[in-house]
Amino acid sequence: MSLLPRTAGEFSSAEYWERFFKKRGEKAFEWYGDYNKLCGVLHKYIKVKDKVLVVGCGNSELSEQMYDVGYKHLINIDISETVINNMNQRNFERRPDLRFQQIDATKTPFEDGSFQVVLDKGTLDAMASEEEGALASSMITEMSRVLSFGGRYVCITLAQESVIKLAVEHFVSLGWAARLHCLQNDTESEEDSFALPVFVLICTKFRQPMPMPILEMCLGEDGASTRFTQVSELLSTVREHQAYSVLRKRLRTGTDVSSNVSLTLCHVKTGLPKYTLTVQDSAPGTKVPKSNHFAIFIVPQGSETAWLYSSAEGHKQLAASANFRRLVIVAMHRNQDYANMEAVQAELSPMVMDLAPPAMPHNHQVPFLSATGDLGWREVVSTGVSELSGEYCVENVRGEDGELYRRLVFLSNAALIQSESKLVSKNTTGYKKKGKKKVKPTTPSTVPSSSLSVDTGFLCCEHHKLMVAGLSMLGIDTQQKNTSIFLVGLGGGGLPQFLRDFVPGVTVEVVELDPVVLEVAKEWFGFRPDERLTVTLGDGLELITAYGKEGRLFDAIMFDVDNKDNTVGMSCPPASFVEVSILQKVNSLLTPTGVFILNLVCRDSLLKKSLLERLRSVFPTIISGDVEGEVNQVLMCHKGDNRSPDTANTLQSLGQAAKSLQSTLGSDKTGNHSPNIDISELIKELKIA
Numbered sequence: 131m132s133l134l135p136r137t138a139g140e141f142s143s144a145e146y147w148e149r150f151f152k153k154r155g156e157k158a159f160e161w162y163g164d165y166n167k168l169c170g171v172l173h174k175y176i177k178v179k180d181k182v183l184v185v186g187c188g189n190s191e192l193s194e195q196m197y198d199v200g201y202k203h204l205i206n207i208d209i210s211e212t213v214i215n216n217m218n219q220r221n222f223e224r225r226p227d228l229r230f231q232q233i234d235a236t237k238t239p240f241e242d243g244s245f246q247v248v249l250d251k252g253t254l255d256a257m258a259s260e261e262e263g264a265l266a267s268s269m270i271t272e273m274s275r276v277l278s279f280g281g282r283y284v285c286i287t288l289a290q291e292s293v294i295k296l297a298v299e300h301f302v303s304l305g306w307a308a309r310l311h312c313l314q315n316d317t318e319s320e321e322d323s324f325a326l327p328v329f330v331l332i333c334t335k336f337r338q339p340m341p342m343p344i345l346e347m348c349l350g351e352d353g354a355s356t357r358f359t360q361v362s363e364l365l366s367t368v369r370e371h372q373a374y375s376v377l378r379k380r381l382r383t384g385t386d387v388s389s390n391v392s393l394t395l396c397h398v399k400t401g402l403p404k405y406t407l408t409v410q411d412s413a414p415g416t417k418v419p420k421s422n423h424f425a426i427f428i429v430p431q432g433s434e435t436a437w438l439y440s441s442a443e444g445h446k447q448l449a450a451s452a453n454f455r456r457l458v459i460v461a462m463h464r465n466q467d468y469a470n471m472e473a474v475q476a477e478l479s480p481m482v483m484d485l486a487p488p489a490m491p492h493n494h495q496v497p498f499l500s501a502t503g504d505l506g507w508r509e510v511v512s513t514g515v516s517e518l519s520g521e522y523c524v525e526n527v528r529g530e531d532g533e534l535y536r537r538l539v540f541l542s543n544a545a546l547i548q549s550e551s552k553l554v555s556k557n558t559t560g561y562k563k564k565g566k567k568k569v570k571p572t573t574p575s576t577v578p579s580s581s582l583s584v585d586t587g588f589l590c591c592e593h594h595k596l597m598v599a600g601l602s603m604l605g606i607d608t609q610q611k612n613t614s615i616f617l618v619g620l621g622g623g624g625l626p627q628f629l630r631d632f633v634p635g636v637t638v639e640v641v642e643l644d645p646v647v648l649e650v651a652k653e654w655f656g657f658r659p660d661e662r663l664t665v666t667l668g669d670g671l672e673l674i675t676a677y678g679k680e681g682r683l684f685d686a687i688m689f690d691v692d693n694k695d696n697t698v699g700m701s702c703p704p705a706s707f708v709e710v711s712i713l714q715k716v717n718s719l720l721t722p723t724g725v726f727i728l729n730l731v732c733r734d735s736l737l738k739k740s741l742l743e744r745l746r747s748v749f750p751t752i753i754s755g756d757v758e759g760e761v762n763q764v765l766m767c768h769k770g771d772n773r774s775p776d777t778a779n780t781l782q783s784l785g786q787a788a789k790s791l792q793s794t795l796g797s798d799k800t801g802n803h804s805p806n807i808d809i810s811e812l813i814k815e816l817k818i819a
Contacts, residue, residue, distance in 0.1 A: 162251065162252055162286050162287075162288065162328040163286075163313070163328055164191065164192070164195075165191065165192050165195035165196065167313065167328075168192070168251075168286065168313075168328075168330070169195075169199075170351035170352075171311050171313065171330050171351045172196070172249075172284065172330075174351065175247070175282050175284055175332050176196075176201070176247050176249070176282075176284065177246070178200045178201055178202075179203070180201075180203065180245075180246035180247045181203040181205075181244070181245050181246050181247070182196075182201065182203060182204050182205070182245060182246070182247040182248075182249055183205050183207065183238075183240070183244070183245045183247070183248045183249070183273075183276060184204055184205065184206040184207070184249045184250075184251075185207055185208075185235040185248060185249070185250050185253050185269070185273070186207075186208055186209070186235060186250065186251070186252065186253025186256065186257075187206035187207065187208050187213075187217070187230065187251075188208060188210075188213055188252075189213050189216060189217060190251060192249075192251060193206050193228060194221065194225060194228065197225050197227075197228050198225075202227060204228060204229070205229050205231065205245075206228070206229065206230045206231070207230075207231050207232070207233035207235060207238065208230070208232065208233075209232070209233075209234055209235070210232070211232050214230045214231065214232040217230040218230050235253065235257075235269045235272065235273070236257075236265060236268040236269045236272055237268075237272060238272055238276060240276045241276075242275055242276065243276070243277065243278035243279070243281075244276050244278070245276055245277055245278065245281060246277075246278055246280070246281045246282070247277075247281060247282050247283075247284055248273045248276065248277055248281070248282075248283045248284065249284050250273075250283070250284065250285040250286065250287075251286040252286060252287070253269070254266055254269065254270070254285050254287055254293060254297060255287050255288055255290065255293055257269050258290070258292060258293040258296060263292065263293075263296045266293070266296055266297075267296065267300070270283070270296075270297055270300050270301075271300075274300075274301070274304060274335070277335050278335070279335055279336065279337040280334070280335065280336075280337075281334075281335050282332055282333065282334050282335070283301070283331075283332070283333040283335075284330065284331070284332055285297065285330070285331040285332075285333075286328060286329075286330050286331075287328070287329050287330075287331055288326050288328065288329070289310070289326075289329040289331075289368050289372070291365055291368070291369065294310075294329070294331065294365065294368060295361065295365060297331060297333070298331070298333075298345070298361050298364065298365075299361055301333040302343045302345070302361065304335075304339060305336060305338075305339020305340045305341070306333045306334055306335050306336065306339075306340070307333065307334045307336070307340060307344035307346075308331065308332070308333050308343075308344065308345055308346070308364075309331070309332045309333075309334075309344075309345075309346040309347070309348065309355065310329050310330070310331050310332075310346070310347045310348070310364065310368065311329065311330040311332070311347075311348045311349075311350070311351065311353075312327050312329055312347065312348070312349050312350070312368075312371045313327060313328045313329065313330065313350065313351070326372050326375055326376065327371055327372065327375040329368070343359065343360075343361070344357075345357065345358040345359070345360075345361065345363070345364045346358070347364060347367050347368075370394075370396065373393070374393060374484075377391055377393055377485075378484045378485065381409060381456075381485050381486075381487070382484075382486070382488060383488060391408070391409050392406055392407065392408045392409070393406070393407045393408075393409075393485075394406050394407075395407065395481065397466065402463070402465065402466065403463045404462070404463055404466045405460055405461065405462060405463065405478065406460070406461045406463070407458050407459070407460055407482070407485065408445060408458070408459045408461075409456065409457075409458055409459075409485055410445045410446060410448070410449040410456070410457045410458075410459060411449070411455065411456050411457075411487070412449060412450070412453070412454065412455055412456070412457075413446075413450070416450070416453075418453055418454065418455050419453070422453055422454045422455060423454065423455050423456070423486070423487060423490045423491070423494055423496075424454060424455060424456050424457075424458075424486050424487055424490055424494070424496050425452055425454045425456075425457055425458070425496060425497045425498070425499055426457075426458045426460060426475075426478065426482055426496060426497070426498045426499065427448065427452065427457055427458070427459045427460065427498075427499045427500065428460050428462075428471065428474060428498060428499070428500045428505065429459060429460060429461045429462070429500075429501070430500065430501055430502050430504070430505060430506025430530065431462050431468070431505055431506035431507060431508040431527065432506050432507065432508045432525075432527025432528060432529065432535075432537075433501065433506060433527075433529075433530060434461040434462070434545070435537075435539075435544075435545050435546065435547050437760050437761070439459065439461065440545040441761070445457075445459055452499060455487050456485075456486070456487040458482055458485055460474075460478065460482075462474075462505070464508065464510055464523060464525065465510060468505050470504075470505065471498070471500070471503075471504060471505055474505065475498050479496075482496070483496070501530060502530055506527070506528060506530075507527065507528040508525055508526070508527045508528075509525060509526045509527075510523050510524070510525045511524050511525060511526055511536075511654065512524040512650070512653075512654060514646065514650075515646075516540070516644055516646040516647070517646075518643060518644045518646070518694070519540045519542065519644060519646070519647075519694065520540060520541065520542045521540070521541040521542070522538060522539065522540045522541065522548075522646070522650070523538075523539055523541065524536065524537070524538055524539075524650060524654045525537050525539065526553060526582070533552060533553075534552070534553040534554075534582065535550055535551065535552055535553060535590060536550070536551050536552075536553050536582075536584065536622075536654060536655065537549065537550045538550075538621070538622055538647075538650055538654070538655070542694075543701075546692070546701070547591075548621055548622075548692070549621035549622030549623075549624060549651070549655060550590040550591060550622070550624070551584045551585065551586075551588070551590060551622055551624050551655050551656070552584070552585040552588040552590055553582045553583065553584060553585065554582070554583060554584075554585045555581055555582060555583075556581050556582065556583050583656060584624075584655055584656035586624070586627050586628065586631055586656060587628070587631070587632070587805050587806065588805075588806045589624060589625070589628055589805070589806065589807060590624070591624070591625075592757045592758065592760065592762070593690075593729050593757050593760070593762040593764050594624065594625045594628070594690075595807050595812060596755040596757065596764035596812055597625065597688055597690065597727050597729065597764055598625075598628065598629065598633075598807060598809070599755070599788065599791075599807075599809045599812040599813055599816075600686075600725060600727040600753075600755075600764065600766040601613075601633070601686060601725070601727075601791060602784055602787040602788040602790075602791045602809060602813060603725040603753070603766055603768050603784065603787065604685055604686060604723065604724070604725055604787075605723070605787050605790070612635050612637070613633065613635055613636045613637070613685045613686070614636075614637050614639075614683070614684045614685050614686075615629060615636060615637070615638045615639070615684060615685065615686045615687075615688065616638075616639050616641075616677075616684040616686070616687045616688070616719070617638060617639070617640045617641075617687075617688045617690065618640075618641050618670035618674075618687075618688065618689050618690065618691050618703075618707070619640075619641075619642065619670070619689065619690040619691030619692070619703075620640050620642035620647055620648060620651055620657075620665060621647065621651070621690065622650070622651050622654070622655035622657065623640075623651040623652075623655055623656075623657030624655065625688075625690060626638045626640050626663055627656075627657060627658070627663065628805065629663075630660075630662050630663040632795045632805045633791075633794065633795065634794055636662065637662050637663075638662065638663045638664075639664050639666070639684075640663070640664065640665045640666070641665075641666045641667075641668055641669075641670045641673045642665055642666075642667060643667070643668065643669055643670065643691075645667050648665060648667065670689075670691060670707070671706060671707065671712060674712065674715050674716065674719065675715060677719055678715050678718055678719060682719060683719060683720065683721050683724075684719055684720060684721065684724060685720075685721050685723075685724050685725070686720075686724060686725050686726075686727060687716050687719060687720060687724070687725075687726050687727070688726075688727045688728075688729075689703050689707055689726075689727070689728045689729060690702075690729045691703045691704065691707065692704075692731075693705070698734075698737075699732060699733050699734025699737050700730075700731065700732040700733075700734060700737055700738075700741075701731045701732075701733075702729055702730065702731035702732075702762075703728070703729070703730070708728075708741055708744060708745075709744075710744050710747060710748065713726075713744060713745065713747075713748040713749075714748055716748075717748050717749065717769060720769045721769075722769065723768075723769065724768075724769045725766055725767065725768050725769070726749065726766075726767040726769070727764065727765070727766050727767070728745075728764070728765045728767065729762060729764055730762070730763045730764070730765055731761050731762050731763075732761070732763075733761060742819060745765065745767055745819075748767075749767035749768060749769065750768070750769075751767070751768040751818075752765055752766070752767050752768075752818070752819040753765075753766045753768070753784070753816050753817065753818060753819060754766070754816065754817055754818075754819040755812065755815060755816045755817075756815070765819060766816075784813055784816065785810065785813050785814070788809045788810045788812070788813040789809075789810055791809050792808070792809045792810055795807070795809075
């Protein structure tokens, strides 16, 4: 390790290489692999009769081995006098025609077009360490000059982005063709010099410059080439292969249950993401059967947002249930074709074996696991862009229960379902009145989207059910005819529409910041506002302030709004919505017995503690409900008086109020739907926060 440069700049200095080769002596130093690793690709592009200039030859055995198999027209140059003297002495008797000369590769004495091939093994990488790549630019300009028409610059490199960008852009600007071969390191030794893959860049000089860039990438020596139109696309693919190689090296040499590393595999032609693989190892000390080394778990399409499949905690639980040393969890992306489970297994098999745990027996059979036995089903029915939230898609999916659902997902946070509704065929009536059986699930492939409608009596989100149950704190009964609710955040409109349809005497006012969300709710989620359900487009905080000045009062205020800032440990609501000044304004907008209901999604324990302290400073009674299997927590804050709550009496009276509220929930105006909610059961799980 002491022989490696202390700083990147030393790579390009003659003094460094003099010290290096004097200290190393006669032992050959093979940057990026020896002849045996490289010969396959080199023989494809270098003919035996070609006149070859080897730049920065060092004391590598590559030229000697090429000479021994028939390449007799090799001229080797290097900046180090020591290495040139050593190489000439080493080959004087055995290889008298193998020439080594001390020449600076940036200014050679050779005539234009003197060589059919320039072979560079690591020299461009060393040169490019000079500030701004000036030395490397001079070298490749000189190599361009000494190559004949039809000649090739063959560069063996680690493809650091600044290096490969410099070379490819230079040669493409001259109208040359550029092709990269990615040579994956297949050895499992922990002492390998590099975790990164070695690339071989071949740039071909034409008599007539190519009018359009020719940019290609091949995997291995003989892999099919993938064509790119932009240098940036080629660089992106290089980065993906480098990241995969580093991950592969890491996973082959150790395990770490806390690492939870992920890798995205893209379609080779489109470049679009096709699979995301997350590696989860078993916890230390876990008793795992000896034969359970490694397994692949395929997440059904449409289920990847579930807590079990989308969170680090869920992955650990899934791995513990599967009970393998290593579990690779595979999620499938939107807008890709997946024929069947067998086709997915065949496509993944060559790749996932690289992620096997250390010391797994050779030829071990790796099982593919799934939750449903098939790939699930997903259909994207609409896409668009919001100025506030970015790209979004509306998709129909089949849940693990066999039912059909419609979702709104913003792609900036694709693991989060913005809104979800249950779908039924228009010739059915969805859920019948309580006590009746469900309608048999439809088969997705036989039901076009136009024949599906939203079941407004079905709340898909468990936190929405808890928010409805929170109205029990109002003591709603059949005698109460008017209940006013102010809701911040529309989503697909499922919650406010449910309140309007099933709670007698309720009026709901919604404020939504994003006009696109309102359009999507109306077009795809069956949202229909009326005189009892109104929507205002605007900033919720501004409207709260305005209503306070107007003296407006509400029986319930609900916050169900997400945070667009992914860097904060609280994804719902935005931090500005729970500042003390805003909470005080919310309190002032409530009737004397009113309730503030907050959907909280917070993974930061300190942030959550701070929020609860702020809430307690404003509201004397706070009741919380956890959503099973989710991060969501619903907080129900009662205005009431300032006396300390009696836990037993508070929850007992709430249970009685829940029964009263449940009895008020009737069928919707069609008389066909009854709500899928049992408020009494939900209340049983609540606790004083």
